[in-house]
Amino acid sequence: MNSVRVCIIEDDELIRDSYAFLIEKKSTHKIIGMYVDYEEAEKDLYELHPDVILLDIELPGKNGIDAIPSIKKILPDTFIIILSVFETEDLILKALRNGASGYLTKNSPSEKIISAIEEVMEGGGPMSSSVASLVIKAFQKNNNSPLSKREIEILENFAAGKSRKRIAEEMFIDTETVKTHLRNIYFKLDVHSKADAIQIARSKKFI
Amino acid sequence: MNSVRVCIIEDDELIRDSYAFLIEKKSTHKIIGMYVDYEEAEKDLYELHPDVILLDIELPGKNGIDAIPSIKKILPDTFIIILSVFETEDLILKALRNGASGYLTKNSPSEKIISAIEEVMEGGGPMSSSVASLVIKAFQKNNNSPLSKREIEILENFAAGKSRKRIAEEMFIDTETVKTHLRNIYFKLDVHSKADAIQIARSKKFI
DNA sequence: ATATATATACCCCATTATGGGGTAAATCAT
DNA sequence: ATGATTTACCCCATAATGGGGTATATATAT
Numbered sequence: 001m002n003s004v005r006v007c008i009i010e011d012d013e014l015i016r017d018s019y020a021f022l023i024e025k026k027s028t029h030k031i032i033g034m035y036v037d038y039e040e041a042e043k044d045l046y047e048l049h050p051d052v053i054l055l056d057i058e059l060p061g062k063n064g065i066d067a068i069p070s071i072k073k074i075l076p077d078t079f080i081i082i083l084s085v086f087e088t089e090d091l092i093l094k095a096l097r098n099g100a101s102g103y104l105t106k107n108s109p110s111e112k113i114i115s116a117i118e119e120v121m122e123g124g125g126p127m128s129s130s131v132a133s134l135v136i137k138a139f140q141k142n143n144n145s146p147l148s149k150r151e152i153e154i155l156e157n158f159a160a161g162k163s164r165k166r167i168a169e170e171m172f173i174d175t176e177t178v179k180t181h182l183r184n185i186y187f188k189l190d191v192h193s194k195a196d197a198i199q200i201a202r203s204k205k206f207i
Numbered sequence: 208m209n210s211v212r213v214c215i216i217e218d219d220e221l222i223r224d225s226y227a228f229l230i231e232k233k234s235t236h237k238i239i240g241m242y243v244d245y246e247e248a249e250k251d252l253y254e255l256h257p258d259v260i261l262l263d264i265e266l267p268g269k270n271g272i273d274a275i276p277s278i279k280k281i282l283p284d285t286f287i288i289i290l291s292v293f294e295t296e297d298l299i300l301k302a303l304r305n306g307a308s309g310y311l312t313k314n315s316p317s318e319k320i321i322s323a324i325e326e327v328m329e330g331g332g333p334m335s336s337s338v339a340s341l342v343i344k345a346f347q348k349n350n351n352s353p354l355s356k357r358e359i360e361i362l363e364n365f366a367a368g369k370s371r372k373r374i375a376e377e378m379f380i381d382t383e384t385v386k387t388h389l390r391n392i393y394f395k396l397d398v399h400s401k402a403d404a405i406q407i408a409r410s411k412k413f414i
Numbered sequence: 415a416t417a418t419a420t421a422t423a424c425c426c427c428a429t430t431a432t433g434g435g436g437t438a439a440a441t442c443a444t
Numbered sequence: 445a446t447g448a449t450t451t452a453c454c455c456c457a458t459a460a461t462g463g464g465g466t467a468t469a470t471a472t473a474t
Binding site for chain 4: 415416417418419420421423424426427428429430431432435437438439440441442444
């Protein structure tokens, strides 16, 4: 592994300095920039063009989640690894959606951080195991759904923007049958519209 | 880490036996069952109640992907780790959606497989780094979208099943403006319906 | 065996949403 | 300053929706 040019954006001085120290000491990677917030970093980013940015989420000024798209606009090919104490589904998914390539918790040992830097450079997606688990769970359905298999199938087609007619044709059933299923779905989810049914079903991972 | 009761479903004798041998030799986990296909395994699963199942995808009879929900129905709390030579987005996401807790490529060293068994028992989500990268990319949008920001926003609301009227209200614009955006979205995606627009936009990760 | 859930299908009705067409002005960004 | 974006209005016919009632066959579970 060649020397990787790394930049750190982290407001806590102790954490920032110890990461920098350990990375420089235990690997061949170079810490080419250290910043206490995104606004400071922004001025230098284009000139610096780091390979990897270690980014904290809890920052003064623009937070890490919102900083990701801004960084990606300036440096589309720079990999961003989130370093955070928080492991909530919401934050993790937003970070990944916004363009982060990895997500580590701050209690990760320095070896894990160093190998994560190498991993992203090689096209990997380094994550703490609890983070990986949350990411996987984000794909999985809730098996305590009140909806039947057929109802789930219909609501999924519905959520794909299809009309009753089209769903009926594709499922080889009558449009009236689709309608009856829909009526039962509305009753079970206690809603009275498509949008509400989709929203409830998605948030509860029924579909 | 206590001894974990592991079961292997893998049709290739050499791979199956070498996994079993290495796991028994290098860890305290117990291989309590080995099967060449899902049908064979199914007979014993409830009685065996393994903690973890190492599951191949390319199986004779029912394939691994389809076997996952069947296993989960019999053993809802057993963790399933996929072992596959294939790393296509489609297979990986289907496996995770169906309930797999981890996904390793077959070239993984035995240490990685052993630690994966421990990781799932502790609530983690073990993945090969290339798999993790694909999973992360599944969350990320295509930034070469022909759609404008506003159009993406509107199509996302559209994909949430909302009507033009509701979108207009929530976005503080006129329904006619929503309509114009929609018309431009249809033109850019070369479609003539909601369902097609959503389908194209989702498959190309524009939304 | 009997109750409950599921999947199928038909009828009525009024209201709402959709897609296609044309046009245009203000603002934003390269 | 040229093209893209965002906003908004007009016309029109057709399709889709949601609410109501009813029914029958099959599965599943207690």
